[in-house]
Amino acid sequence: xxxxxxxxxxxxxxxxxxxxxxxxxxxxxxxxxxxxxxxxxxxxxxxxxxxxxxxxxxxxxxxxxxxxxxxxxxxxxxxxxxxxxxxxxx
Amino acid sequence: xxxxxxxxxxxxxxxxxxxxxxxxxxxxxxxxxxxxxxxxxxxxxxxxxxxxxxxxxxxxxxxxxxxxxxxxxxxxxxxxxxxxxxxxxxxxxxxxxxxxxxxxxxxxxxxxxxxxxxxxxxxxxxxxxxxxxxxxxxxxxxxxxxxxxxxxxxxxxxxxxxxxxxxxxxxxxxxxxxxxxxxxxxxxxxxxxxxxxxxxxxxxxxxxxxxxxxxxxxxxxxxxxxxxxxxxxxxxxxxxxxxxxxxxxxxxxxxxxxxxxxxxxxxxxxxxxxxxxxxxxxxxxxxxxxxxxxxxxxxxxxxxxxxxxxxxxxxxxxxxxxxxxxxxxxxxxxxxxxxxxxxxxxxxxxxxxxxxxxxxxxxxxxxxxxxxxxx
Numbered sequence: 001x002x003x004x005x006x007x008x009x010x011x012x013x014x015x016x017x018x019x020x021x022x023x024x025x026x027x028x029x030x031x032x033x034x035x036x037x038x039x040x041x042x043x044x045x046x047x048x049x050x051x052x053x054x055x056x057x058x059x060x061x062x063x064x065x066x067x068x069x070x071x072x073x074x075x076x077x078x079x080x081x082x083x084x085x086x087x088x089x090x
Numbered sequence: 091x092x093x094x095x096x097x098x099x100x101x102x103x104x105x106x107x108x109x110x111x112x113x114x115x116x117x118x119x120x121x122x123x124x125x126x127x128x129x130x131x132x133x134x135x136x137x138x139x140x141x142x143x144x145x146x147x148x149x150x151x152x153x154x155x156x157x158x159x160x161x162x163x164x165x166x167x168x169x170x171x172x173x174x175x176x177x178x179x180x181x182x183x184x185x186x187x188x189x190x191x192x193x194x195x196x197x198x199x200x201x202x203x204x205x206x207x208x209x210x211x212x213x214x215x216x217x218x219x220x221x222x223x224x225x226x227x228x229x230x231x232x233x234x235x236x237x238x239x240x241x242x243x244x245x246x247x248x249x250x251x252x253x254x255x256x257x258x259x260x261x262x263x264x265x266x267x268x269x270x271x272x273x274x275x276x277x278x279x280x281x282x283x284x285x286x287x288x289x290x291x292x293x294x295x296x297x298x299x300x301x302x303x304x305x306x307x308x309x310x311x312x313x314x315x316x317x318x319x320x321x322x323x324x325x326x327x328x329x330x331x332x333x334x335x336x337x338x339x340x341x342x343x344x345x346x347x348x349x350x351x352x353x354x355x356x357x358x359x360x361x362x363x364x365x366x367x368x369x370x371x372x373x374x375x376x377x378x379x380x381x382x383x384x385x386x387x388x389x390x391x392x393x394x395x396x397x398x399x400x401x402x403x404x405x406x407x408x409x410x411x412x413x414x415x416x417x418x419x420x421x422x423x424x425x426x427x428x429x430x431x432x433x434x435x436x437x438x439x440x441x442x443x444x445x446x447x448x449x450x451x452x453x454x455x456x457x458x459x460x461x462x463x464x465x
Contacts, residue, residue: 014242014270016179016203022101022149029179031204031244031271032318034103034152085316 003054003078007089010050015086017045028086035086044077048087054078099385101149102341102375105178106353107138109166110158110345114187116222116455117210119248119283119290122158123356125465127458131346135165137366139172141343144371146176150341153178158345161188167200174201181206183246186232187225194235205236206244206273211252212259220252222455233267244318245269249300250277250290251445257300261307269315274304276322279437280354280409282456285464289453291441294325324434328399329406329422336384336404341375349374351381354409358418384408391419393427 003009011017016029017037026042028035037045043064047057058074081087111126123129133141142153153173160166161184173180182197186207194205209229210220217226236243245264247253253260257274264272276297277283277290292300301319308317323330333340333352342350347366350356356363361380364373375381383389387400394405405411406422414423414433421428444451454460 013240014204018177020149020151022151027151029151029203031206031242032152032154032181034179 001082003075003082004089005054008050008053009048009057009078010088011045011048012086012088017042030085035084040073041077044074045081045086048078048081099376099381100338102145102339102371103150104152104154104340105142105145105150106154106156106340106342107142107160107169108156108158108342108344108353109133109138109160109163109169112162113157113159113185113456114162114223115159115185115225116457117220117248117282118222118286118453118455119250119277119281120456121278121281121283121353122456123281123354124285125461127461128465129344129346132163133343133345133347133366135168137347138165138169141347141366141371142169142173142176142178145341146178148372148375151177151179153180154183155180156183159185159187161193167196170197170200170202179203184208185221185225186229187223189232189235191235191239194232194239194241198239198241202241204242204244206246207233207236208246208248209233209263210248212256212263216253216256222457230267233269237268242270243268244271244273246273246275248275248277249292249322250283251292251296251441252290254292254296254300257303261304265315271316271318273318273320275318275320278320279324280357280413282454284413286453287437288441288444289451291324291438292322293442293445294438297322297325323407323410323424324438326424327426329403329410329424331403332407332409332422336408337375337381338385341371349378349380351384352409355380358409358412389419391421393425393429394421397427 018027018029020027026037043061047060058071061074062068062070110132111122111129160182170180180202181204182202183206207229209217211217214226218224233243245267247260279287283290304317304319337351340352342353343366344350344356348363349366350363355361361383363380364378390405394400406425408418410422411420412418415430423430423433
């Protein structure tokens with residue numbers, strides 16, 4: 001299972017991404033488990049709304065943070081996210 | 091001085107709400123206390139709501155609705171709704187008994203996130219025997235309905251000597267039912283499982299064979315389904331880091347409102363476990379004797395005190411130390427460094443002996459009659 005660069009990326013319907021006030025961070029919740037996210041991971045996942053492809057996510061992030069060269073880091077993270085079932089395509 | 095230096099404990103993250111001890115099943119490895127029948131009172135809806143609110147405010151985020159069978163509580167949808175409004179991720183931990191499509195939809199509307207269905211075996215005959223209730227076909231239907239309505243599903247199968255040979259069929263059944271996760275929970279020997287240990291504890295060879303089958307599945311291409319494997323600690327060399335450390339992460343509330351650092355702690359002597367009817371969750375978590383009892387390392391005796399692994403397993407499980415050695419301050423005897431580790435070898439030998447036909451005893455099923463008889 002690898003990322004398809006053409007297809008839009010959705011956050012998984014069977015996971016929940018949510019801000020936790022007590023922890024002051026975003027977390028992913030799933031059956032009987034939780035993953036704590038750092039800021040960059042949550043920024044990436046928030047853009048996985050089913051309308052953007054990989055390239056569009058990368059350019060949105062580069063624009064938002066006025067930077068370039070995020071491609072390999074973002075791709076690597078989303079590959080992991082896909083393996084873990086946090087995101088889906090199609 | 092010690093008081094001034096005391097750091098505030100980490101807040102609870104996991105709340106297990108045992109809504110009731112009532113259950114239509116009679117599984118002989120149930121983790122409820124043997125004497126559950128004497129605890130008749132149950133928290134009212136408003137009490138549960140208050141507890142959920144207080145624990146959420148402290149930082150609890152994972153919520154398990156458990157029991158007994160939580161579906162026997164008529165206010166379950168109302169509690170689920172309250173939990174969703176507070177931002178919990180709620181897990182319904184059910185036998186599936188009494189779960190209709192209408193109820194599944196009602197709970198979905200209320201905001202339930204996930205349903206864990208237990209199945210006792212991969213065949214009707216054995217499932218219905220272990221559950222003490224005809225339930226196999228209904229459980230399979232429930233599993234289909236859970237997936238049909240878009241829930242993530244954990245299928246939980248408790249593993250013991252009577253069903254361990256079914257490992258390949260259990261994996262096939264879980265795949266066929268579309269489980270997202272399969273929890274292969276090797277029996278932990280507390281409560282009813284402790285009573286029935288001679289009849290439930292598999293041999294090491296049986297464990298190794300079953301584990302290899304589960305491992306091969308995990309590594310195969312078919313392994314889309316994730317496997318949670320609860321290790322059989324009697325065959326481990328080191329104890330489990332029980333509850334991720336006492337009073338660090340997990341909070342259990344029993345049906346009558348007693349707050350427990352782990353769901354077996356009710357059986358430990360002298361803890362004076364507090365009740366949510368008398369104190370707030372915050373007071374209970376931060377200040378009660380029970381929740382502070384095994385925090386840190388001051389309670390430890392040898393061999394734990396000087397052990398270089400004490401930060402990893404915190405001395406293991408206190409309930410196991412109590413049940414097997416009679417002193418909850420002892421090292422968990424599962425640890426090969428424990429001077430009482432021989433008790434584990436004796437338990438294994440005793441179970442192997444009872445496997446011989448001439449020594450066969452009947453399983454003691456978990457029901458009110460047996461509970462009253464054994465208390």
